[in-house]
Amino acid sequence: MRKMSAFVVVAAAVAMWMPAGAQQPPAAPAAQRPAAGADDSLRPAPNRRADEGKGPFKTLVIRGAMLIDGTGGPPRGPVDIVVQDNKITAVRSAGTPGLPLRASRPPQADHEVDATGMYVMPGFVDLHVHAGGAPKNADAEYAYKLWLAHGVTTVRGVPLAGNAFTVSEKARSAKNEIVAPRIFNYQRAGVGWNGGTVDDAAKATEWVKWAKANGVDGLKLGSWQPDIMKALLTTAGSMGMGSTAHLDQGGVAQMNAIDAARLGLGTVTHFYGHFESLLKDFVVQPYPVDQNSSDEYMRFGQVARLWDKIHEPGGPEWKAYLQEHLKLGTTFDPTLTIYSAGRDVMKFRNAEWHDKYTLPSLMDFYAPSRTNHGAYWYDWTTEDEVAWRNFYQVWFRLMNDYKKMGGRVTTGSDSGFIYQTYGFGYINELEMLQEAGFHPLEVIQSATMNGALTLAEPGGKPIEFGIVRPGLLADMVIVDQNPLQNFKVLYGTGAVRLNEKTGKAERVGGIKYTIKDGIVYDAKQLLADVAAMVEKQKKERTAKTTTPAVAVRLP
Numbered sequence: 248m249r250k251m252s253a254f255v256v257v258a259a260a261v262a263m264w265m266p267a268g269a270q271q272p273p274a275a276p277a278a279q280r281p282a283a284g285a286d287d288s289l290r291p292a293p294n295r296r297a298d299e300g301k302g303p304f305k306t307l308v309i310r311g312a313m314l315i316d317g318t319g320g321p322p323r324g325p326v327d328i329v330v331q332d333n334k335i336t337a338v339r340s341a342g343t344p345g346l347p348l349r350a351s352r353p354p355q356a357d358h359e360v361d362a363t364g365m366y367v368m369p370g371f372v373d374l375h376v377h378a379g380g381a382p383k384n385a386d387a388e389y390a391y392k393l394w395l396a397h398g399v400t401t402v403r404g405v406p407l408a409g410n411a412f413t414v415s416e417k418a419r420s421a422k423n424e425i426v427a428p429r430i431f432n433y434q435r436a437g438v439g440w441n442g443g444t445v446d447d448a449a450k451a452t453e454w455v456k457w458a459k460a461n462g463v464d465g466l467k468l469g470s471w472q473p474d475i476m477k478a479l480l481t482t483a484g485s486m487g488m489g490s491t492a493h494l495d496q497g498g499v500a501q502m503n504a505i506d507a508a509r510l511g512l513g514t515v516t517h518f519y520g521h522f523e524s525l526l527k528d529f530v531v532q533p534y535p536v537d538q539n540s541s542d543e544y545m546r547f548g549q550v551a552r553l554w555d556k557i558h559e560p561g562g563p564e565w566k567a568y569l570q571e572h573l574k575l576g577t578t579f580d581p582t583l584t585i586y587s588a589g590r591d592v593m594k595f596r597n598a599e600w601h602d603k604y605t606l607p608s609l610m611d612f613y614a615p616s617r618t619n620h621g622a623y624w625y626d627w628t629t630e631d632e633v634a635w636r637n638f639y640q641v642w643f644r645l646m647n648d649y650k651k652m653g654g655r656v657t658t659g660s661d662s663g664f665i666y667q668t669y670g671f672g673y674i675n676e677l678e679m680l681q682e683a684g685f686h687p688l689e690v691i692q693s694a695t696m697n698g699a700l701t702l703a704e705p706g707g708k709p710i711e712f713g714i715v716r717p718g719l720l721a722d723m724v725i726v727d728q729n730p731l732q733n734f735k736v737l738y739g740t741g742a743v744r745l746n747e748k749t750g751k752a753e754r755v756g757g758i759k760y761t762i763k764d765g766i767v768y769d770a771k772q773l774l775a776d777v778a779a780m781v782e783k784q785k786k787e788r789t790a791k792t793t794t795p796a797v798a799v800r801l802p
């Protein structure tokens with residue numbers, strides 16, 4: 248008998264990505280960490296050991312680097328970047344290209360990074376994350392280290408996990424007690440409190456006020472009915488809280504992306520709501536008559552069939568749609584990566600990083616399953632992939648056209664589902680924005696400054712990170728290759744390149760250092776830690792399968 252778990256029913260009803268196994272009993276807390284919340288199947292990260300990350304320092308100098316500052320400005324170098332404690336205090340020319348570095352340079356530092364021939368960028372901002380949980384990854388540390396190893400120094404949890412857990416991890420990360428990116432806590436309306444379900448506007452207002460007082464930075468919304476959506480967004484806006492919405496198909500007929508933006512929505516995440524705003528011959532998606540959106544194969548298969556049901560890309564309705572969003576100041580956070588297995592499932596099922604860096608339990612979660620969210624490969628066909636490829640072309644154009652007219656597009660990954668492993672999925676997002684038509688410098692701008700602006704604006708404050716500039720926090724990524732030439736060098740597994748001298752193929756790149764709050768992390772060490780977690784689980788599984796079976800009792 249196939250039993251649908253409560254999780255699946257909830258997920259289908261509200262059509263959201265949520266931490267998998269949210270109904271699982273809490274795991275036993277490890278020593279030296281706060282207990283997991285009652286609603287979490289996720290273990291908090293262990294305390295940062297003395298040998299994890301160096302710094303922060305009274306003075307840290309990154310010498311001789313090529314700088315991509317995040318604003319969209321071209322690379323320049325060599326420069327010396329001076330960091331004091333957790334702040335960038337100076338960016339100075341270190342000489343002239345083609346000549347030896349200048350002699351008179353910033354003062355002796357407590358710590359120096361020789362970045363000669365390397366590229367420095369601001370730390371990346373991932374605006375759409377979940378940290379997982381059992382059964383896929385029981386440890387938050389697994390996701391945190393993969394994010395940092397891929398240059399992600401700030402995440403917007405939507406949600407990261409339950410509210411109490413996230414508030415605690417956010418504070419620990421802010422104090423650098425754990426090895427983790429800085430965390431912004433966005434939560435779904437109605438979670439975390441004892442006030443019951445949000446089922447009318449008054450309750451919505453009440454919950455937002457509760458959330459503001461309880462460590463929530465912003466709202467993760469679905470396609471709520473109009474009066475509730477209005478109450479949520481109006482209250483959040485008046486309290487300086489941000490908002491992002493996955494306008495799920497269940498309610499999108501009443502609340503598409505332009506409806507939500509008119510009510511004050513900050514960010515549209517994924518594609519939900521865009522295509523429905525542009526439908527040509529219908530006011531709802533013309534589903535097959537046997538559609539059942541609780542069936543994830545039907546749900547995700549049919550999404551892609553929207554690509555030719557809308558007004559002509561580039562036509563007057565298309566332009567008017569984007570122009571209205573521009574006027575309203577909507578941010579688009581497409582998370583192109585999370586659906587990309589839909590256009591080529593074999594590629595992502597066999598991605599080269601899985602063996603070393605994807606936990607077997609996470610691989611299990613991705614495999615075709617009626618109960619695991621995003622595991623809808625019951626019978627995934629060529630036709631399904633063709634539909635998704637067509638869909639992507641239109642979606643790419645929508646994002647690129649918005650960018651071209653001055654709209655803000657950001658980077659989010661939503662990894663931990665659909666064959667996308669934390670960190671790796673984020674770099675895939677950078678590659679896909681380039682595929683959408685973004686210049687690599689525009690991709691970096693989306694990944695850094697644009698993300699920072701999106702997080703800072705609701706509070707009416709200037710950015711604190713996202714650009715390599717004096718006065719901002721020292722969050723940076725250092726790689727010994729040119730990322731603009733090939734984003735693949737940012738994957739933990741690097742990029743394969745033929746060495747013309749030896750005639751042999753070799754792997755180049757992989758981020759070298761990720762700096763957060765002036766603390767220098769060796770990205771390769773972070774990856775080695777993750778590889779050890781994967782290895783440990785593999786060994787445990789082998790041990791289990793080789794345990795002698797209980798003797799069969801003869802009748």
Ligand SMILES: [Zn+2]
Pocket residue numbers: 263264265375376377405661
């Ligand atoms: Zn999500």
